[in-house]
Amino acid sequence: xxxxxxxxxxxxxxxxxxxxxxxxxxxxxxxxxxxxxxxxxxxxxxxxxxxxxxxxxxxxxxxxxxxxxxxxxxxxxxxxxxxxxxxxxxxxxxxxxxxxxxxxxxxxxxxxxxxxxxxxxxxxxxxxxxxxxxxxxxxxxxxxxxxxxxxxxxxxxxxxxxxxxxxxxxxxxxxxxxxxxxxxxxxxxxxxxxxxxxxxxxxxxxxxxxxxxxxxxxxxxxxxxxxxxxxxxxxxxxxxxxxxxxxxxxxxxxxxxxxxxxxxxxxxxxxxxxxxxxxxxxxxxxxxxxxxxxxxxxxxxxxxxxxxxxxxxxxxxxxxxxxxxxxxxxxxxxxxxxxxxxxxxxxxxxxxxxxxxxxxxxxxxxxxxxxxxxxxxxxxxxxxxxxxxxxxxxxxxxxxxxxxxxxxxxxxxxxxxxxxxxxxxxxxxxxxxxxxxxxxxxxxxxxxxxxxxxxxxxxxxxxxxxxxxxxxxxxxxxxxxxxxxxxxxxxxxxxxxxxxxxxxxxxxxxxxxxxxxxxxxxxxxxxxxxxxxxxxxxxxxxxxxxxxxxxxxxxxxxxxxxxxxxxxxxxxxxxxx
Amino acid sequence: xxxxxxxxxxxxxxxxxxxxxxxxxxxxxxxxxxxxxxxxxxxxxxxxxxxxxxxxxxxxxxxxxxxxxxxxxxxxxxxxxxxxxxxxxxxxxxxxxxxxxxxxxxxxxxxxxxxxxxxxxxxxxxxxxxxxxxxxxxxxxxxxxxxxxxxxxxxxxxxxxxxxxxxxxxxxxxxxxxxxxxxxxxxxxxxxxxxxxxx
Numbered sequence: 016x017x018x019x020x021x022x023x024x025x026x027x028x029x030x031x032x033x034x035x036x037x038x039x040x041x042x043x044x045x046x047x048x049x050x051x052x053x054x055x056x057x058x059x060x061x062x063x064x065x066x067x068x069x070x071x072x073x074x075x076x077x078x079x080x081x082x083x084x085x086x087x088x089x090x091x092x093x094x095x096x097x098x099x100x101x102x103x104x105x106x107x108x109x110x111x112x113x114x115x116x117x118x119x120x121x122x123x124x125x126x127x128x129x130x131x132x133x134x135x136x137x138x139x140x141x142x143x144x145x146x147x148x149x150x151x152x153x154x155x156x157x158x159x160x161x162x163x164x165x166x167x168x169x170x171x172x173x174x175x176x177x178x179x180x181x182x183x184x185x186x187x188x189x190x191x192x193x194x195x196x197x198x199x200x201x202x203x204x205x206x207x208x209x210x211x212x213x214x215x216x217x218x219x220x221x222x223x224x225x226x227x228x229x230x231x232x233x234x235x236x237x238x239x240x241x242x243x244x245x246x247x248x249x250x251x252x253x254x255x256x257x258x259x260x261x262x263x264x265x266x267x268x269x270x271x272x273x274x275x276x277x278x279x280x281x282x283x284x285x286x287x288x289x290x291x292x293x294x295x296x297x298x299x300x301x302x303x304x305x306x307x308x309x310x311x312x313x314x315x316x317x318x319x320x321x322x323x324x325x326x327x328x329x330x331x332x333x334x335x336x337x338x339x340x341x342x343x344x345x346x347x348x349x350x351x352x353x354x355x356x357x358x359x360x361x362x363x364x365x366x367x368x369x370x371x372x373x374x375x376x377x378x379x380x381x382x383x384x385x386x387x388x389x390x391x392x393x394x395x396x397x398x399x400x401x402x403x404x405x406x407x408x409x410x411x412x413x414x415x416x417x418x419x420x421x422x423x424x425x426x427x428x429x430x431x432x433x434x435x436x437x438x439x440x441x442x443x444x445x446x447x448x449x450x451x452x453x454x455x456x457x458x459x460x461x462x463x464x465x466x467x468x469x470x471x472x473x474x475x476x477x478x479x480x481x482x483x484x485x486x487x488x489x490x491x492x493x494x495x496x497x498x499x500x501x502x503x504x505x506x507x508x509x510x511x512x513x514x515x516x517x518x519x520x521x522x523x524x525x526x527x528x529x530x531x532x533x534x535x536x537x538x539x540x541x542x543x544x545x546x547x548x549x550x551x552x553x554x555x556x557x558x559x560x561x562x563x564x565x566x567x568x569x570x571x572x573x574x575x576x577x578x579x580x581x582x583x584x585x586x587x588x589x590x591x592x
Numbered sequence: 593x594x595x596x597x598x599x600x601x602x603x604x605x606x607x608x609x610x611x612x613x614x615x616x617x618x619x620x621x622x623x624x625x626x627x628x629x630x631x632x633x634x635x636x637x638x639x640x641x642x643x644x645x646x647x648x649x650x651x652x653x654x655x656x657x658x659x660x661x662x663x664x665x666x667x668x669x670x671x672x673x674x675x676x677x678x679x680x681x682x683x684x685x686x687x688x689x690x691x692x693x694x695x696x697x698x699x700x701x702x703x704x705x706x707x708x709x710x711x712x713x714x715x716x717x718x719x720x721x722x723x724x725x726x727x728x729x730x731x732x733x734x735x736x737x738x739x740x741x742x743x744x745x746x747x748x749x750x751x752x753x754x755x756x757x758x759x760x761x762x763x764x765x766x767x768x769x770x771x772x773x774x775x776x777x778x779x780x781x782x783x784x785x786x787x788x789x790x791x
Contacts, residue, residue: 189616189617190617193614193617370621393751394751394752394753395751437644441696444696444697448696448753448754449754451757455624456621456622456623456624458629459622459623459624459629460621460623462623462629463623463624464623466629470623471619472619472621473618473619473621474614474617474618474619475617475619493621497621504614550614550615553615553618
């Protein structure tokens, strides 16, 4: 960052709050310390005073810079205190992630880890843990505890200042502020949370042990792959033979039982879906960990910029949009409200088309059905083909297009299609020859990464190539990471335009609105998403799909319907004795 | 970049905040500007197209040569002979047409097809191969030997496949690469000495 960039700010404030945050609840500020870099002025404020302040004690206007470490936490304190948000937010956590994304960070990505990366030592980690525990415990605090917390908070602010001095040469300021803008938006989203049908959730929680046993029994009657509560590989192998499902194997020859494999196979073979749901429910789902506050809303740290692509990576067990899709049925709008789930149609295809400027691919996206259009452009189906007249072929084109997006090889595609490898190879070859410009662009991205050691998105989110680069994920990076940029910008636009966003989910947002405002809010959210795609793709707008859930309906993911019905059936039987 | 119209942003905050003029913050995603990578072809096989390979023959006569080659059947090797040496190898060299071919995977090859002898006689295998080569100038075809027919059978792709992308290379360069280790220019070349029984 150039000195001239810094000089545009009259004041540069390093800010840290200590706060308690009950599971699923909003942040409750305990104390605040702020340090102004140019004057050295330090502010120490305890919660007794904070609650009477109508605005922050530091400047937040366009001439000031607000710097924090994981700034959405500080922004959530602003929201709790009903303070306006700073104009310019610089999040050193996000910038540290961007600086080291793809590299090893031996001490992690915390403030201490970032300082250690630059060869500095802050306070002792155990002391930090002790102070954090004290903040989480909450009040009342003794006088000594207050002083200790304020001192600890001040030490973090000083550490933040030190880190800033180290990081300043690496910070790409205007784009860093764009990322900071997202952290403001994310704080609003976390503050809103997702409405949950707590009555049903509590029923599930209360009876979870019995539900699990019954689920296994019920599923096992059909599949016969459990022995008691244990999933048996040999039984599963027998079931696969019986159903003639070609299951992927590891190099060792053993069945590949990773969740990703189950998820992938469930897409091709719907009969696998209940099994996958059950396995996820048994292994990963801890209903007690789902973070639901006293106000009946799911809130958790959305862990912005944690994935290599820059996507959020919230805890699977705390976030309702974790892997157990059936459980999303507990999402339910409150009386008088509705939820809308908006996602971009074929987002990755659209991004690939626009960024590579492959005109045929752009045409395919604009046709509304890129899969069928690919078949037409490749000359496999006639130009008058429709979704109905060429359903089976369209499915194959779809599988091929998705395979390219996932970086799948001919063998995996063949498996997915249930066709010989030579057929899959030819299909992939047709994709290459039809979308030549896309492939040239994609090859160049991988070449660039391998030559220069990094790739970046339109707004500078960067992946550094580590010691063992994975060309498949590098090839996919421009689509995934620019998709993440798009979602972040959509969240900014939507929240800044007064839309109540409950959650960002991969390529979608969940919004909430009173029933009487639903139509206008959905239209505004669609416009925000369209504008975000326009911004990232330099004038190319992606379409959005909307699913509306009006009270008293509940959210339901079609992949989880069967499991939800099964669980619900068990719960009813338990209730009826 | 497309016919889609840009919509005005609706938020006042967005309009007022010049630091967030996102159009000025966009970074290029055209990595080819910097990657600067070009495929270098170092190997060009000399062989007839595989029976599963759909291929094309270069339409231009500039990518075609009638010459004499030496074939070592056991080693499955083909040598290009300098015309000055043809007289050194009577009965060994065979007149062949060298076609430049490319398959659907973009693999460039040199395909030698035997030409009729001075008497104009031509067996059905080579006649059908020459016919296939002519057809492959305008069509994606594959050819497979049919032993009972005694000739190659030709299969023409029905689908409208795109035209091949020929690498930017002269025929001279292609031949140099294809025969880089198999070009006989001197009478004391080991292959000639072997044929004379000197090795």
